[in-house]
Amino acid sequence: MIQIDLSGAQKFFTKAGPDYAAASRAHEMLTSGSGLGADFTGWLKLPKAILDTELDRIVAAAEKIRSRSGALVVIGIGGSYLGARGAIELLRPVPGKGDPEVFFVGNGLSADAFCDTLEKLGDRDFDVNVISKSGTTLEPAVAFRIFRELLKKKYGAAADEHIFATTDARRGVLKTLADSNGWESFVVPDDVGGRFSIFSAVGLLPMAVAGIDIRRVIDAAIREFDALDLRSSENPAWQYAAARQNLCSKGFGVEILGCYEPSFRFMAEWWKQLYGESEGKDNKGIFPASVEFTADLHSMGQYIQEGPRNLMESVVRFRRSRYSCPVPNSEDNADGLNYLSGRDLAEICGVAADAVREAHIDGGVPNLVISCSARDEEGLAELVCFFELACALSGYMSGVNPFDQPGVEAYKKNMFRMLGKPGAV
Amino acid sequence: MIQIDLSGAQKFFTKAGPDYAAASRAHEMLTSGSGLGADFTGWLKLPKAILDTELDRIVAAAEKIRSRSGALVVIGIGGSYLGARGAIELLRPVPGKGDPEVFFVGNGLSADAFCDTLEKLGDRDFDVNVISKSGTTLEPAVAFRIFRELLKKKYGAAADEHIFATTDARRGVLKTLADSNGWESFVVPDDVGGRFSIFSAVGLLPMAVAGIDIRRVIDAAIREFDALDLRSSENPAWQYAAARQNLCSKGFGVEILGCYEPSFRFMAEWWKQLYGESEGKDNKGIFPASVEFTADLHSMGQYIQEGPRNLMESVVRFRRSRYSCPVPNSEDNADGLNYLSGRDLAEICGVAADAVREAHIDGGVPNLVISCSARDEEGLAELVCFFELACALSGYMSGVNPFDQPGVEAYKKNMFRMLGKPGAV
Numbered sequence: 003m004i005q006i007d008l009s010g011a012q013k014f015f016t017k018a019g020p021d022y023a024a025a026s027r028a029h030e031m032l033t034s035g036s037g038l039g040a041d042f043t044g045w046l047k048l049p050k051a052i053l054d055t056e057l058d059r060i061v062a063a064a065e066k067i068r069s070r071s072g073a074l075v076v077i078g079i080g081g082s083y084l085g086a087r088g089a090i091e092l093l094r095p096v097p098g099k100g101d102p103e104v105f106f107v108g109n110g111l112s113a114d115a116f117c118d119t120l121e122k123l124g125d126r127d128f129d130v131n132v133i134s135k136s137g138t139t140l141e142p143a144v145a146f147r148i149f150r151e152l153l154k155k156k157y158g159a160a161a162d163e164h165i166f167a168t169t170d171a172r173r174g175v176l177k178t179l180a181d182s183n184g185w186e187s188f189v190v191p192d193d194v195g196g197r198f199s200i201f202s203a204v205g206l207l208p209m210a211v212a213g214i215d216i217r218r219v220i221d222a223a224i225r226e227f228d229a230l231d232l233r234s235s236e237n238p239a240w241q242y243a244a245a246r247q248n249l250c251s252k253g254f255g256v257e258i259l260g261c262y263e264p265s266f267r268f269m270a271e272w273w274k275q276l277y278g279e280s281e282g283k284d285n286k287g288i289f290p291a292s293v294e295f296t297a298d299l300h301s302m303g304q305y306i307q308e309g310p311r312n313l314m315e316s317v318v319r320f321r322r323s324r325y326s327c328p329v330p331n332s333e334d335n336a337d338g339l340n341y342l343s344g345r346d347l348a349e350i351c352g353v354a355a356d357a358v359r360e361a362h363i364d365g366g367v368p369n370l371v372i373s374c375s376a377r378d379e380e381g382l383a384e385l386v387c388f389f390e391l392a393c394a395l396s397g398y399m400s401g402v403n404p405f406d407q408p409g410v411e412a413y414k415k416n417m418f419r420m421l422g423k424p425g426a427v
Numbered sequence: 428m429i430q431i432d433l434s435g436a437q438k439f440f441t442k443a444g445p446d447y448a449a450a451s452r453a454h455e456m457l458t459s460g461s462g463l464g465a466d467f468t469g470w471l472k473l474p475k476a477i478l479d480t481e482l483d484r485i486v487a488a489a490e491k492i493r494s495r496s497g498a499l500v501v502i503g504i505g506g507s508y509l510g511a512r513g514a515i516e517l518l519r520p521v522p523g524k525g526d527p528e529v530f531f532v533g534n535g536l537s538a539d540a541f542c543d544t545l546e547k548l549g550d551r552d553f554d555v556n557v558i559s560k561s562g563t564t565l566e567p568a569v570a571f572r573i574f575r576e577l578l579k580k581k582y583g584a585a586a587d588e589h590i591f592a593t594t595d596a597r598r599g600v601l602k603t604l605a606d607s608n609g610w611e612s613f614v615v616p617d618d619v620g621g622r623f624s625i626f627s628a629v630g631l632l633p634m635a636v637a638g639i640d641i642r643r644v645i646d647a648a649i650r651e652f653d654a655l656d657l658r659s660s661e662n663p664a665w666q667y668a669a670a671r672q673n674l675c676s677k678g679f680g681v682e683i684l685g686c687y688e689p690s691f692r693f694m695a696e697w698w699k700q701l702y703g704e705s706e707g708k709d710n711k712g713i714f715p716a717s718v719e720f721t722a723d724l725h726s727m728g729q730y731i732q733e734g735p736r737n738l739m740e741s742v743v744r745f746r747r748s749r750y751s752c753p754v755p756n757s758e759d760n761a762d763g764l765n766y767l768s769g770r771d772l773a774e775i776c777g778v779a780a781d782a783v784r785e786a787h788i789d790g791g792v793p794n795l796v797i798s799c800s801a802r803d804e805e806g807l808a809e810l811v812c813f814f815e816l817a818c819a820l821s822g823y824m825s826g827v828n829p830f831d832q833p834g835v836e837a838y839k840k841n842m843f844r845m846l847g848k849p850g851a852v
Contacts, residue, residue: 282730
């Protein structure tokens with residue numbers, strides 16, 4: 003279960019404090035379907051829905067891939083890759099023995115990055131999971147065309163057995179291709195936007211291939227969403243949403259998400275999409291940035307401590323560490339570190355986090371601490387449910403539709419025209 | 428040679444435009460040593476200085492490591508690791524055949540990350556490069572203590588031959604340890620701060636071990652710094668510094684550094700330290716953030732296009748691509764991409780970059796394009812020289828000392844007290 007500590011933000015709030023009445027109204031709008039973008043709120047029931055529909059088939063497909071391939075190539079961009087990548091880097095930063103390596107392509111247009119990935123892939127057996135609601139997004143479509151060629155060269159007529167398509171249930175270019183070629187396919191639900199889709203096949207198939215126990219993830223997500231349905235100011239999602247909006251109204255327009263685990267890096271990228279794309283519209287929105295502590299205390303630390311005072315800081319902590327790593331004793335103590343001998347790195351890291359929190363609050367940076375149980379399947383589910391719900395509430399509280407992304411079309415329109423796509427204007 | 432294009436920022440400037448007279452004064456302060464922090468401006472002459480002093484010995488040490496080890500463990504934090512990591516990920520994202528893998532530790536306190544790195548290291552032969560001016564910074568000191576134990580277990584009496592210390596020339600805990608144990612050591616220059624130290628042994632030894640031709644880097648850096656000594660508004664460093672300060676005065680307080688090469692990720696981290704730590708003080712400074720395009724167009728793209736209008740965007744482009752990657756033709760054209768058949772991904776990416784630029788400018792985001800020759804040794808040198816010089820100028824123009832970092836001490840003081848370090852208060 004997620005816990006949140008707002009005490010480090012208390013002195014920065016307006017006199018009235020976080021507006022829990024507004025959080026309550028937002029929660030009601032969300033669950034009653036009376037708010038903007040109500041057609042895209044299926045993510046709230048996604049863990050239960052997937053359990054009843056595709057979960058067994060996702061697990062079976064993952065087992066098939068794990069049993070025959072040394073790698074899975076995931077083709078997708080935005081919400082079609084950030085969740086899986088974040089989860090896999092957090093929980094499996096080093097592939098376990100026998101786990102296929104998961105590569106992410108089709109999330110950019112760099113020829114160099116594409117060729118580098120091919121080199122890393124080498125001559126391993128591999129499968130492809132192409133993820134796209136429509137099949138027309140340029141980046142994944144181009145990468146998929148190249149990988150279909152590679153599969154045909156490698157596997158001949160059996161190439162089609164190595165393709166798994168996660169796409170619309172009924173229509174679109176990719177669905178048509180999947181049906182006509184007999185690819186096993188999974189559904190991108192109609193009522194779930196990309197950035198909220200981690201608990202669908204979009205996130206779950208790559209996670210399962212990487213060795214993550216997705217049944218544990220889904221069970222924990224069902225419990226967490228149930229717990230987060232609490233209608234009171236004790237709800238951590240209400241607290242996070244209301245605290246952010248309160249601080250934003252006081253001029254804290256940049257939020258830094260920090261974590262002391264380097265493996266959290268791509269979960270922070272997932273978080274940036276979730277909040278940036280949901281809230282950044284109508285000239286509104288808190289700018290989402292991320293830092294990796296303690297590394298970035300020796301980088302962005304100076305700015306956080308003494309730069310312009312428009313930053314708020316949210317720090318994700320794991321209440322249990324996976325490994326223990328005691329500091330060895332030294333007979334001559336030449337480095338002067340014997341005061342730490344026998345103490346675990348995880349304990350020292352916890353003290354450092356407390357020290358940083360105190361320093362940043364003293365420096366004028368409101369601090370929120372968000373903690374989950376551990377760096378495991380349950381902890382992942384807790385974080386995802388919490389951040390998704392709080393994002394929806396925070397978006398409604400600021401008056402925007404948290405479920406659309408109209409601004410993403412602007413560059414695409416220019417690009418298709420400049421590339422000379424038939425019919426583009 | 429670096430080229431910069433300010434045309435996408437033109438309509439956002441103040442009526443008076445970028446203040447090149449102020450850039451000129453800042454440049455004069457820097458080179459005459461009359462500005463704040465003048466004792467820390469040795470980086471301007473570092474490429475020439477290293478050529479005359481340690482370069483041959485760095486190359487020889489790197490050859491020794493490359494000939495006997497499958498990995499180099501670099502222990503350092505902040506400026507003692509970001510430059511090397513950025514350069515290696517940019518130029519050698521996949522280790523070449525026979526190149527040792529370079530691991531970075533001691534830049535955080537996560538027990539999990541530490542243990543994950545040990546697992547990746549496995550039973551390979553390895554060397555250690557410990558980088559610390561003083562030797563007392565907690566993160567690298569703890570990691571080094573643990574790695575000294577590992578080396579002793581693995582190599583016994585020969586362990587000392589596997590340690591290379593990059594530290595103060597004369598004093599400090601690490602220098603004392605190096606001298607008494609006979610470790611080969613290299614110098615962290617007195618007149619160069621960590622974030623400006625990439626062209627010293629701090630950056631060069633790990634880069635050389637990874638297979639980067641550091642003589643080519645240094646030769647190019649000497650040429651680039653010479654070219655950037657130009658005293659006119661044609662100087663791209665003047666243009667970048669003056670444009671940033673002008674836009675900042677108009678309320679554009681967040682700068683997003685974007686790049687279309689995923690391998691640039693850690694160069695962007697290096698850039699964040701350079702600008703964040705140099706400018707973020709006295710309640711001043713532009714907030715430095717980074718994005719990876721095109722991936723993040725499907726993430727932060729919405730916010731950039733339609734969020735609050737306080738963002739400026741600087742985009743790094745490489746004028747040549749390393750690989751070519753043509754889009755294959757498809758007989759049935761089921762995916763509708765045949766209008767791209769035979770065209771190279773690099774060309775398509777360039778068109779996308781132009782399309783994005785146009786969309787973002789239309790959306791109200793000033794755009795600067797910074798281009799270097801290629802993703803190679805010369806390109807790296809060009810970028811580093813340009814960003815370092817422009818940072819110093821920009822800092823002086825905003826009235827701060829760009830070469831100190833007083834705020835970094837705040838958390839350390841708390842931490843040593845809370846950990847019970849002898850003598851800490």
